[in-house]
Amino acid sequence: MHLPDISPRHRSLVRAIAVAGTSALALVRSRDFAPEHDRAARLGNAVANAGLTWIVGTKAFAGPLDGEFDLGAVWGPGEEDEGQAVRYSTVDPREQAEKAQSFRNLTTAFASGAFSWALWHPTQNFADTIDAKFPTGFGRGLGAAASGTFVAACAALLDKFEEHDQIEDLEYAPVEIELPEHIRGAVNQLLAQPHPVSAEAADTARAQFKSARFFVWVTYSRTQHPGDEPITLDARQLAELLRDEDVSNIDVYPEASSALIVPAQQTYPVVGTQDADASARLELTLDIVDGRLSSLNLFGTDADSPPRTSAELSTAAKSGTLHPLGLGGDGVGYSSSFEVEDEEFDDGPLTLAQWPEPNQLTFVADRTNCHHEHQQQAPGAEAGITGTHHGCTEYE
Incomplete structure (x- = not known):
């Protein structure tokens, strides 16, 4: 009772x-x-x-x-x-x-x-x-x-x-946006670069991007926007939500009828880079999941690449050796080309307006894929004809 x-x-x-x-x-x-x-x-x-x-x-x-x-x-x-x-x-x-x-x-x-x-x-x-x-x-x-x-x-x-x-009752939820023109231009220019493996994959990615809808995750107040049903915001309210929001990922939703990209799981093999300073840079990448564009990402990366092969490691070390300063001796016990070093990118939130313009990016093809294709032979190899090499260079 x-x-x-x-x-x-x-x-x-x-x-x-x-x-x-x-x-x-x-x-x-x-x-x-x-x-x-x-x-x-x-x-x-x-x-x-x-x-x-x-x-x-x-x-x-x-x-x-x-x-x-x-x-x-x-x-x-x-x-x-x-x-x-x-x-x-x-x-x-x-x-x-x-x-x-x-x-x-x-x-x-x-x-x-x-x-x-x-x-x-x-x-x-x-x-x-x-x-x-x-x-x-x-x-x-x-x-x-x-x-x-x-x-x-x-x-x-x-x-x-x-x-x-x-x-204090803040929530975190996705909101649909019109992709800003400078970001759309940067991605279009990235997708316009020669694909290091397959021109068809580039065409498919461009078609998906053209028809896609875009979402970013934002923090919002339950007091101003109560309830659990979808909330339609006016232009002023949306601008207020996005004004100081830290956005490093934009979710992409292509049309269901779009052709699929092959391979189905990959990071698109062309990236856009912008030097932030002598030791770091920003990198624009596209993730592909289940054959469809999944997200646009803008991350800070460490310009000094960590060791990737055994030839770059210390010859004095042996099995059982602990490396407190990391394998590169830079004080970082782990590193990745897609990790953000907080101390280098702590100047405030990365808003949509701060994403780089197309002319601020240098576009780089995946050299691993380029090298791989260069070694392959196209049909007719018995006649001495090799596959076309699309170029492993930087594109301004």
Whole structure:
């Protein structure tokens, strides 16, 4: 059985009742009742305090309007794993958490009533002492105003907590974009370079790129864009999302009817490079998955290539030798031509606007593929005719 609670949609009414009730309760004095009615007044005060305590612990007073914000049970933390998914169980963990919060609220309200009963005479004596120092009615009015203001301030403070929580409630999701012209131009120029293996593969990649849709992952605020359904952004909102977003990958979705690229899994064997400084450069690459363009990538790369063959390794080392400074002696224990060295590219996010223009790139064919094709013989090799060599050079 779910313990009763008040829905957040009644927030204004519940908060008004809490403020008014607390103020009114502060006006009550034991001297207003005949001695034979003291016990009834004491009980009424205890019940009223318990009721007001329960009201300020409900979702309507302390919960969020959108249902996302959770004070973790207003009256203290719940179970250690509260709110986590329960495996192999038909029990809804969210419902369990709500029951636990309602139970704590009801328990706290009962405790408040009990304390009010126990402290009835001490608090009334203290209030009478304060009243005696002020003109008639002033002490009561001051107490009522202070009590009501305190409850109202608590409500405002809870709203501030909710607002702060929502500001921090950021999500990460893909958004469709129109590919900026300078990036489209750079990729078109890359795909226009002679393919080191297959002209047909280049034609297929160009056709896929021309028909593709493009997505980038962005961080967005749940407060501004709530819900789980797709959200249509206007140009200003999209520009705001992309303005400071670090984008090193753009996901590509060609048409389903597009011809497939062979090999199906590869990095396109022409890359665009831009020198960043003497020790590093940016590299534009295209990934192909299942025969289709999958992503455009712009990474920082280490210009000093690590050892690739045994001839580049130290001849003094032997099996069991540990290399704390890495095999290249540069202090890096691992390296890759597609890894970003953070210390060299830490000037801020790489936004779409900062991707290089076509004329800033040098296009380089995969020399491994070029060499491989150069060694192959085309049909008619028995007549001494070799396959065409497309060139293993750099293209400006």
